[in-house]
Amino acid sequence: MGKAVVTILLLIGVAHVAAILNLWYFAYPWIDIPMHFVGGAWAVVLLFWIFRTRSVIGLNHPHGRSPECHLGVLGRGDEILSKWLGVILALSFAAFIGVLWEFFEFFFDVFISSKGYMAVAQLGTADTMKDLFFDLLGGLFAWAVIRKILLYHGQ
Numbered sequence: 001m002g003k004a005v006v007t008i009l010l011l012i013g014v015a016h017v018a019a020i021l022n023l024w025y026f027a028y029p030w031i032d033i034p035m036h037f038v039g040g041a042w043a044v045v046l047l048f049w050i051f052r053t054r055s056v057i058g059l060n061h062p063h064g065r066s067p068e069c070h071l072g073v074l075g076r077g078d079e080i081l082s083k084w085l086g087v088i089l090a091l092s093f094a095a096f097i098g099v100l101w102e103f104f105e106f107f108f109d110v111f112i113s114s115k116g117y118m119a120v121a122q123l124g125t126a127d128t129m130k131d132l133f134f135d136l137l138g139g140l141f142a143w144a145v146i147r148k149i150l151l152y153h154g155q
Contacts, residue, residue, distance in 0.1 A: 002049055002053070004045055004049075005049045008038065008042045009042060012035065012038055032130075032131065036135050039135055040136060040137065040141075040142070041139060042097075043093050043096075043135070043138075043139055044093065044094055044138075046093075090140070090142070091139050093139070094136055094140075098131065098135030102128050
C-alpha cells in the first residue's frame with residue numbers, strides 16, 4: 001500500500017504541474033474536479049497506510065486489534081458504530097488534507113500570483129467549496145473501495 005500512496009501522489013503532482021504549465025485549469029475548468037476527487041481518495045489511502053504501518057510509527061493498539069478495526073472496515077465490536085466512526089475519520093482526514101491544499105492555494109496567490117508571476121489559484125469561495133466537496137467525495141469513495149477490498153480478502 002505504501003507504493004500506492006507514493007504512486008498516486010506522483011500522478012497527482014505530474015497532472016497538476018501539466019495543468020498549470022498548459023493552462024488547463026483555465027481552458028478546461030472541469031479538470032479541477034477529478035484532481036480534487038483523486039486528492040481526497042489519496043488522503044484516505046494515506047490514512048489507511050498510516051494505520052497499517054502503525055507499528056513503525058508507534059501507534060500499536062494496546063489490545064492487539066487490527067488497524068482496520070479503527071477505520072470501521074472489519075466491523076469488529078459494535079459494527080454500526082465502527083463503520084460510522086471509520087467514515088467520519090476518513091472524511092475528516094480527507095477534509096484536513098483538502099483544507100491544507102486550499103491554504104496552499106491562498107498563500108500561493110498572496111505571495112506569487114499577486115506579484116504577477118503566475119495566474120491565481122483561488123477562483124473564489126464557490127470554487128473552494130466545490131474543491132472541498134470533491135475532496136470529501138473522493139475520500140468517501142476510497143474508504144468504500146478499501147473497505148470492500150479488505151472485507152473480501154478477510155484482512
